Amino acid sequence: MTHDIALHHIDDALLVAEKPAGLLSVPGRLPENQDCLVSRLQAVHPDVLTVHRLDQVTSGLMLYARGRTVQAALSAQFEQRRVGKRYEAVVEGMVEDDAGEIALPLICDWPNRPKQKVDHEHGKPALTRWRVLARDAAAGRTRVELDPITGRSHQLRLHMASLGHPIAGDVLYGAAPAARVHLHACRLAFVHPATGAAMMFASSCPF
Template identity: 50%
Template structure:
């Protein structure tokens, strides 16, 4: 396995929406959501946002290699409100992925419990004995040569859920450094993007839908 070197892309945060309670951004692939271990991994989405929004607070995370919509809070009230929406599965997240192989069915649900693959951390794995329930709805958008473009709607929010569920289907996400292999690994980035996030605004509860264009 090639030694990991953290080399995040440069550039100021792409702000999709901001107001007095929250900020939504388009996180690039290759940038941590929060600081990693050690000074060399201090650069991250929340640190970059604090330059312009020193009061910013974390609500949720995206994997290092995943791009797309993230929401951050600007007040403790907003952080609590949004955190509860994620906890109670009241948010709606839509991802786009390119996966290896031609998916033959049009849509489906993966319902497989997930747990930590302890000898191979941070990898996760399907585990029917001690795993936590995890469900992912998916729909085929189109075939692209010998690959497929899918729309993914996670019902639960387990670590690496989409990545492990697609591997279990036999269609790993292209460029996934942990779960893809062979030709599926040979891509410049992991082909997983958080395209859309639906939530209720912490001030008044109105519904919001924020989208970020798919970069692949």
């Protein structure tokens, strides 16, 4: 079951894996949603534990702990925003500015879950920085680099849609259907909890 999962790094404390688009990060509630990245990894490495998640539609780098102590240490880095995360996306339309940031508070759109919505009264603060990488006038799309300063559910997807530029393929947030949602976790940087070494991993964008 792990033959299609690329490992970027593995040692006694942690591993970095690449999640394919369409695969859950963790098991879902329903029996048919039990196949996921962490269960595939645990089939080979039983001590692997979840630290963070990617949406099912998103591909890219994920960090896993091996054991509870490392899980707590890595989770603290995420909570303290000391983990560097960068994504690459293709969005619909031609983004006019070259860079910017989006600060819109988000909350679950409960009747339409898992969809999220902007809520200035009850939402949790969310901040995304973005930068244009390329514009494709013929396709009517823009390639962007995204830095989520906070880590809210669906943050990048909803923030880009709020600009009027939903991520290509993201029908949940108003985009036209495509083969996949064009969102990829391309960079992950953190401090190794056992050695104190700065770790950085990169994954080339598959679209």
